[in-house]
Amino acid sequence: MLIRKKANIKPSDITPENRYLDRRSFIRSATLAGSSLLFTAGCSGADDDRTPGDSGMQVNSFKDITSYNNFYEFGLDKKDPARLSGKFRPRPWSVTVDGEAENTGVFDFEDIVKPHMIEERIYRFRCVEAWSMVVPWNGIALGNLLKRFKPTSKAKYVAFETVYRPSEMPGQRSHLLDFPYIEGLTIAEAMHPLAMLATGLYGVDLPNQNGAPLRLIVPWKYGFKNIKSIVRISFTEIRPRTTWSETAPSEYGFYANVNPEVDHPRWSQARERRIGSGLFAKKQPTLMFNGYADEVAGLYTGLDLTRNF
Numbered sequence: 001m002l003i004r005k006k007a008n009i010k011p012s013d014i015t016p017e018n019r020y021l022d023r024r025s026f027i028r029s030a031t032l033a034g035s036s037l038l039f040t041a042g043c044s045g046a047d048d049d050r051t052p053g054d055s056g057m058q059v060n061s062f063k064d065i066t067s068y069n070n071f072y073e074f075g076l077d078k079k080d081p082a083r084l085s086g087k088f089r090p091r092p093w094s095v096t097v098d099g100e101a102e103n104t105g106v107f108d109f110e111d112i113v114k115p116h117m118i119e120e121r122i123y124r125f126r127c128v129e130a131w132s133m134v135v136p137w138n139g140i141a142l143g144n145l146l147k148r149f150k151p152t153s154k155a156k157y158v159a160f161e162t163v164y165r166p167s168e169m170p171g172q173r174s175h176l177l178d179f180p181y182i183e184g185l186t187i188a189e190a191m192h193p194l195a196m197l198a199t200g201l202y203g204v205d206l207p208n209q210n211g212a213p214l215r216l217i218v219p220w221k222y223g224f225k226n227i228k229s230i231v232r233i234s235f236t237e238i239r240p241r242t243t244w245s246e247t248a249p250s251e252y253g254f255y256a257n258v259n260p261e262v263d264h265p266r267w268s269q270a271r272e273r274r275i276g277s278g279l280f281a282k283k284q285p286t287l288m289f290n291g292y293a294d295e296v297a298g299l300y301t302g303l304d305l306t307r308n309f
């Protein structure tokens, strides 16, 4: 499969992260979680992207990934999700599947995940705010899950919804956004082998601040498409509404593909600040489709990426 073919990232290329490189405890904890493991490196074109001073595909630390977050359900500050998500209970969890599919219903988290191989995929992550990280996710291929629900020929899009639980989510109590947070993909995007649902990172269950217990990862799109703590998946015939494109339509579109040539109205998207690279590190060039153009550009043939931003 595509994801395994271009395995040009070896564990030895990765920042030593003790809890991660202790392979034995990693496998033990994954086995305890009842999941099978597949070591893959889901990145391409990494090495030739490097410019002097570029941190390339060096994986960010567990601390970076879990203490610098956007999750407005818990507050606006990057530190709020880690600080204020302690009350959130991601288990038990169920996901409602509805719309244009044969197998709809309410599914327990375990039933969603269990039939699938838990893969590890190391992906670049690029927020629309022009910062980035590299994250070793664990999870399942989104398309393989969606196929189990047997979408009908009318299913042109897939919509996702985050849990609405103001008692556990202080940002929902202060109405920081029009909650619940919603997102969506075209069915072709959702079926693309790079799209995944993450259940963990660094071999442990997803921390609350990263979207426990289940969040979307579409690595060629800006971070806000990567909706967290998903409770509903809907197959639709018409394009779903999305939180950020409705909050500020001139600034955030439905597609939100990472594109260094299409600036945000208030800032350039040409370069990005790699979290953890140090206060004085140079910004590094942003890559078309976040470096996944070889894999995903074909999804957008004939689409004007400037208008469909």
Ligand SMILES: Nc1nc2c(c(=O)[nH]1)N[C@H]1C(S)=C(S)[C@@H](COP(=O)(O)O)O[C@H]1N2
Pocket (backbone or CB within 6 Å): 065, 068, 069, 070, 071, 072, 073, 126, 127, 128, 162, 181, 209, 210, 211, 222, 223, 224, 225, 226, 227, 228, 229
């Ligand atoms: N439900 C929900 N999902 C969300 C967000 C949010 O505020 N609420 N923020 C998005 C944005 S803007 C980014 S950059 C990523 C951040 O993911 P991370 O905190 O795991 O790095 O989550 C995305 N998913």
Ligand SMILES: [Mo]
Pocket (backbone or CB within 6 Å): 070, 127, 128, 129, 222, 223, 224
């Ligand atoms: Mo973001």
